[in-house]
Amino acid sequence: MKTRKLSRRKFLGTSAMATAGLSLAGPSLFGAPSIISSWNKPNSLINGVQIGTITYSFRSMPDQSAEATLQYVVDSGISAIELMGDPAESFVGKPENPVDRRAFYGLMRAKRDGELSADQQKELADLQSQMDSYNKQLAEWRRKMSMDGFTKLKKMYNDAGVHIYAFKSSAFRPDNTDDEIEWGMKAAKLLGASHVTVEHPSDDAQTLRLGNLAKKNKIYMAYHGHEQQTPTLWDTALKQSDYNALNLDLGHYVAAGNTDPLGIIKEKHHHIKSMHLKDRQTPDNGKGNLPWGKGDTPIKEALHLMHNRKYKFPGTIELEYEIPEGSNAVEEVKKCLAYCEKVLA
Numbered sequence: 001m002k003t004r005k006l007s008r009r010k011f012l013g014t015s016a017m018a019t020a021g022l023s024l025a026g027p028s029l030f031g032a033p034s035i036i037s038s039w040n041k042p043n044s045l046i047n048g049v050q051i052g053t054i055t056y057s058f059r060s061m062p063d064q065s066a067e068a069t070l071q072y073v074v075d076s077g078i079s080a081i082e083l084m085g086d087p088a089e090s091f092v093g094k095p096e097n098p099v100d101r102r103a104f105y106g107l108m109r110a111k112r113d114g115e116l117s118a119d120q121q122k123e124l125a126d127l128q129s130q131m132d133s134y135n136k137q138l139a140e141w142r143r144k145m146s147m148d149g150f151t152k153l154k155k156m157y158n159d160a161g162v163h164i165y166a167f168k169s170s171a172f173r174p175d176n177t178d179d180e181i182e183w184g185m186k187a188a189k190l191l192g193a194s195h196v197t198v199e200h201p202s203d204d205a206q207t208l209r210l211g212n213l214a215k216k217n218k219i220y221m222a223y224h225g226h227e228q229q230t231p232t233l234w235d236t237a238l239k240q241s242d243y244n245a246l247n248l249d250l251g252h253y254v255a256a257g258n259t260d261p262l263g264i265i266k267e268k269h270h271h272i273k274s275m276h277l278k279d280r281q282t283p284d285n286g287k288g289n290l291p292w293g294k295g296d297t298p299i300k301e302a303l304h305l306m307h308n309r310k311y312k313f314p315g316t317i318e319l320e321y322e323i324p325e326g327s328n329a330v331e332e333v334k335k336c337l338a339y340c341e342k343v344l345a
Contacts, residue, residue: 041074042073042076042161043079043161044078044080048307049306049307050313050314051078052079052080052165052314052316054316055073056318057317057329058072058333059329060323064087066088067091069083070157070162076330078162078317080162080163081157081163081165082164082165082167082197082274082316083167085184088150088187088191089187092145092149092153095137098134107123139176142171143179147190153191157191158192165193166188166195166316167184167195168198169188172210172221174206181210185214189218193219194219194273195219195245195247195274196214197222198210198221198224200224200225200234211241214244215241215243220244220273222273224247224249227256229253229258230258231258231263244271246271246272246275247275248265248268248275248276249278250276250278250302251276251280251289255283262301265306275314277302277318278297278317278321279291279297279321280297281296282296291332291335292335292336317340
């Protein structure tokens, strides 16, 4: 809490002086001095540990624009983020996707679990055809569009006190061309990110390809894992390229049945570029995704480890537990941040 307390004291002092100046100078000051624009900027650097969030946490909010997403982040008190591709790419003019992605990915999950009826199989095939057509349109747009909008987006977020440390675009899949992948990496660099994130493909040829392109573009490719995470999941990718890295998910790691979640942080900390935080249960307890402090994930111990060993990678709040009735994603991310504040006090 030391960092936040100092920031608040400084803010109170500055605001008191500024208020006095406003009362003397009259209404002509409004909209002019830059000091006013710095008021109430978020600060989620807590005792040397950077707490951020992935903007996926706000997927349930009504407006998914870059501007609305920024407001959700600021209202949550977060000052650093992993930015999802959709709000960023829509901001710079991405063509609208006609496919209902919730329906599409819901059917994809049902297919994976072997639960599709004949009608659902036909529906999925139709949606897949539409998605393939849209992806071709998207690739052509990426080839021709101006990248200047990403610089404007970075400035908008930075002016609000929010740093973008990671970018998660749809441009890094196996079916994307090398040009699209490099486009996503260039966009990330313009946004100020040190790394891009992608689901671990469980394909050595793809991690080699991505690692080589990451090296060429001098940006890290951090692989995210779900319940396929093991202590050795990333080993081949790390050997393939110095620019391959980890986007560890501590909650999924616990739900996968790994018995030493702090051990992988200690072992791989040099390769971790950011770490997702959520509170999941072990397989013996049902693998539930629960409000923080109620599951089996050692979030408290992980935050202490990051503080004590001065690890510089951010801890990324990923809101995946069920939002209680009467609340919303912004309020729940606030609760997760408050948990971190209490732990690190």
